[in-house]
């Protein structure tokens with residue numbers, strides 16, 4: 001099934017325009033929604049999850065009009081919000097059993113099988129008797145996914161799930177999402193470029209409520225090949241370089257600034273060509289969209 005978002009706009013009562021004519025077509029697989037904090041990702045996720053309404057625009061999932069028939073879409077939806085509450089003194093198994101009941105698994109034997117299979121899938125089976133209050137951040141997130149999967153969703157929305165996870169937990173969590181994303185539509189919102197690079201076959205970069213770029217990450221990266229250059233400078237030289245060149249990013253490597261710039265031709269001046277990377281594209285697009293907003 002395909003999710004089609006068409007010209008979605010939302011301005012909050014305080015005047016913040018969180019979404020501005022957002023259009024995206026999202027097929028089966030992992031879709032990465034990448035953008036800095038405040039870009040509008042959560043607003044978009046919550047709108048698709050029918051938790052809030054836009055001012056204008058439409059969303060279709062397969063044959064369903066999401067905004068007109070929210071109850072229908074909720075049957076097909078799994079949603080893992082940024083923050084979710086669990087009873088700390090309940091075991092993972094009891095927690096999941098409770099949610100499986102809510103999702104309509106009423107037959108006890110069937111429900112037991114479903115809960116066991118979700119615990120195995122999310123690698124929590126060994127910890128099933130432990131209270132969730134003792135769980136690590138990664139375990140809680142995996143339990144969140146198990147809960148979201150309890151209703152066998154066709155559309156899974158995961159909002160900033162890797163923030164705060166250590167690298168091992170993050171990888172385990174992304175691998176889990178990757179497996180799920182083979183059969184259904186999974187939308188992963190994140191401000192972490194590697195999450196998208198490692199996992200998603202399709203993506204969009206969103207900033208200030210607007211889609212600034214969308215497509216296949218590999219194709220997007222290929223498009224900037226030959227236009228990115230790198231140089232290590234001194235801190236004293238940095239400012240002059242920022243004035244002179246279109247700087248995409250500045251990173252410190254062993255205490256010295258390493259700058260990446262965009263240039264259609266070889267800038268000389270000690271720069272060397274670099275292999276393009278999704279992070280360069282991301283910083284470039286965010287920079288361009290900020291410059292456009294300031295103009």
Ligand code: ADP
Nearest residue numbers: 012014016018036037038039040041042043044
């Ligand atoms: P992201 O998830 O990318 O960080 P959000 O969708 O949370 O972005 O926020 C987009 C913008 O809308 C931000 O400027 C944020 O402060 C604002 N915003 C989000 N929710 C509300 C709200 N309920 N009322 C007013 N402004 C909001």
